[in-house]
Amino acid sequence: MIRPRNLCRRAALLLALAAAVAVSAADFDYRLQPRKLADGAYAFIGAREDFDTVNGGNIVNTGFLVGSDGIVVIDSGPSKRYGEQMRAAIALVSSRPVALTILTHHHPDHMLGNQAFAGTPIGALAPTVAGIAADGNGFAENLFRLSGDWMKGTEVVVPNRTLQPGRQQVAGRWLRLIALAGHTHADLAVYDEKSGILFAGDIVFNDRAPTTPHASIDAWLKALAELEAITREPGFVALLPGHGEPARDAAPIRQTREWLLWLRATLNKAAADGLDMTEVLALPLPARWASMPLAAIEYRRSVGHLYPAIEAETLAHAH
Amino acid sequence: MRLTMTVAAIALAALMSPVDAASLQETGDPLASARWEDMRRQFFPPEARVLFDPRVKVTAPPLAENPMQVPIAVDASDLSGIVEVVVFADFNPIVEVLRFYPDAAPAVLGFRIKLQQSTPVRAAARTADGVWHVGGTLVETTGGGCSAPSVAAASPEWQSRLNEVSGRQWSEGPNAGRLRLRIVHPMDTGLVAGTPAFHLEEIEFRDEAGTRLMRLRTFEPVAENPVFTLQQAHGGKPVIASGRDNNGNVFTARIAP
Numbered sequence: 001m002i003r004p005r006n007l008c009r010r011a012a013l014l015l016a017l018a019a020a021v022a023v024s025a026a027d028f029d030y031r032l033q034p035r036k037l038a039d040g041a042y043a044f045i046g047a048r049e050d051f052d053t054v055n056g057g058n059i060v061n062t063g064f065l066v067g068s069d070g071i072v073v074i075d076s077g078p079s080k081r082y083g084e085q086m087r088a089a090i091a092l093v094s095s096r097p098v099a100l101t102i103l104t105h106h107h108p109d110h111m112l113g114n115q116a117f118a119g120t121p122i123g124a125l126a127p128t129v130a131g132i133a134a135d136g137n138g139f140a141e142n143l144f145r146l147s148g149d150w151m152k153g154t155e156v157v158v159p160n161r162t163l164q165p166g167r168q169q170v171a172g173r174w175l176r177l178i179a180l181a182g183h184t185h186a187d188l189a190v191y192d193e194k195s196g197i198l199f200a201g202d203i204v205f206n207d208r209a210p211t212t213p214h215a216s217i218d219a220w221l222k223a224l225a226e227l228e229a230i231t232r233e234p235g236f237v238a239l240l241p242g243h244g245e246p247a248r249d250a251a252p253i254r255q256t257r258e259w260l261l262w263l264r265a266t267l268n269k270a271a272a273d274g275l276d277m278t279e280v281l282a283l284p285l286p287a288r289w290a291s292m293p294l295a296a297i298e299y300r301r302s303v304g305h306l307y308p309a310i311e312a313e314t315l316a317h318a319h
Numbered sequence: 320m321r322l323t324m325t326v327a328a329i330a331l332a333a334l335m336s337p338v339d340a341a342s343l344q345e346t347g348d349p350l351a352s353a354r355w356e357d358m359r360r361q362f363f364p365p366e367a368r369v370l371f372d373p374r375v376k377v378t379a380p381p382l383a384e385n386p387m388q389v390p391i392a393v394d395a396s397d398l399s400g401i402v403e404v405v406v407f408a409d410f411n412p413i414v415e416v417l418r419f420y421p422d423a424a425p426a427v428l429g430f431r432i433k434l435q436q437s438t439p440v441r442a443a444a445r446t447a448d449g450v451w452h453v454g455g456t457l458v459e460t461t462g463g464g465c466s467a468p469s470v471a472a473a474s475p476e477w478q479s480r481l482n483e484v485s486g487r488q489w490s491e492g493p494n495a496g497r498l499r500l501r502i503v504h505p506m507d508t509g510l511v512a513g514t515p516a517f518h519l520e521e522i523e524f525r526d527e528a529g530t531r532l533m534r535l536r537t538f539e540p541v542a543e544n545p546v547f548t549l550q551q552a553h554g555g556k557p558v559i560a561s562g563r564d565n566n567g568n569v570f571t572a573r574i575a576p
Contacts, residue, residue: 319573
């Protein structure tokens with residue numbers, strides 16, 4: 001005999017169990033499927049979303065190249081689980097050893113899978129290595145909050161190699177490591193000459209509003225010009241943006257540039273008009289960005305990141 | 320007395336839209352904060368009349384990206400006869416943010432604050448009749464703003480630029496009469512181990528004839544390198560901003576249109 005109150009309690013318990021089963025049924029499986037961009041060049045394409053407990057932080061693109069002497073991994077993803085699943089998915093394509101993991105920049109969605117590649121060379125530009133050492137734990141803490149249990153066991157692994165920019169052979173493939181800045185203080189793009197694939201990192205976003213927590217728009221625009229020049233080379237085949245679909249042309253570069261120019265012009269005008277930050281946040285987005293995922297959210301974030309410096313420039317020293 | 324006030328409230332309600340009248344209330348915190356009763360005791364005498372009043376508008380982003388620099392705008396200019404406005408955040412380790420006293424300037428002020436966690440941010444405007452009118456909004460943040468060191472604490476730059484003021488007045492366009500200024504100051508809260516509280520305490524704005532536009536008392540939660548936005552009823556004249564911090568460092572700056 002079950003009294004009503006117990007019934008309620010039992011129902012609640014069952015519901016809780018069902019919820020737990022539903023989560024574990026997902027098994028924290030990112031379902032990573034390598035997409036072939038060209039011979040020996042692959043990508044894992046993340047969702048054009050913000051971090052949450054459903055996507056587990058799989059909002060980012062990573063990639064790998066199969067060389068004659070091993071695998072070159074480009075970015076390790078947002079968590080230990082992602083890194084492990086990525087490494088397992090790579091092993092299904094090629095049994096060659098991981099020769100080098102290249103990190104495009106120090107943001108957490110690109111480097112918190114490093115644990116899965118521990119014991120193999122993990123490299124980044126010197127300021128990126130320093131950035132991961134300084135801010136990595138803070139970033140990881142934030143992702144534990146945003147992505148929940150997908151992050152379980154994730155710890156920061158600081159790269160054990162400092163990469164020099166320039167043309168170099170890695171695992172039997174000729175790579176151009178292009179040192180840039182703008183999305184962060186150090187952004188590394190990788191151009192694989194044989195396949196004609198450009199791994200652009202977060203210098204390029206495709207149909208997903210760019211993020212700007214450490215951005216310098218002027219430097220970013222220069223970086224875009226440098227990458228656009230590569231897309232005009234005869235050997236160019238496709239580019240992989242840091243977020244969004246790969247593209248066979250420079251359209252995502254132009255779109256990222258258009259967003260940054262609009263953002264800079266909007267903030268400059270707001271500062272010149274004397275707007276308070278709360279008023280800048282309330283400005284309506286133009287229609288052209290209406291269909292861009294995360295446009296409103298990233299605009300508001302960018303106001304917080306960029307407006308203080310821009311408004312300071314419009315205020316004259318007073319004695 | 321009570322009756323007079325009720326009549327006054329009804330008369331007031333009649334002047335407002337039905338929605339506004341419904342939200343003018345003495346009990347029932349619209350933001351449903353567990354801390355409201357504590358706030359009521361801390362900021363208002365027991366006998367004072369305290370009304371939740373939508374005419375006191377507090378604007379802030381619902382989700383604050385940077386807890387060290389949360390932008391807040393207070394506009395109580397729909398009320399007349401405001402003597403004092405106090406701004407506080409229920410769940411901050413230091414609750415009181417600032418007070419301002421609008422004299423010749425309307426009760427409008429923009430600024431930025433540090434928040435430690437998600438909290439209501441409220442402004443309470445006292446009118447000449449002694450009634451407190453309370454408005455507010457919820458701000459969600461991941462926190463750390465009050466117990467994280469200031470950026471300045473890590474850099475020696477502020478020492479040579481302390482209390483340096485930059486500012487501008489707008490005399491044309493939609494924001495004519497607007498005054499904005501930025502003051503270089505670390506605004507240390509004292510909550511970071513080894514760094515004592517060090518913050519601006521008093522700022523005054525006067526015209527050159529000496530008429531006071533607004534007086535401001537600032538506390539620890541005001542963000543580092545504070546930026547203030549004021550609106551003057553009649554702009555177009557130079558404004559003298561002067562102030563001091565809790566270590567006795569003073570500044571005076573002239574901001575011409």
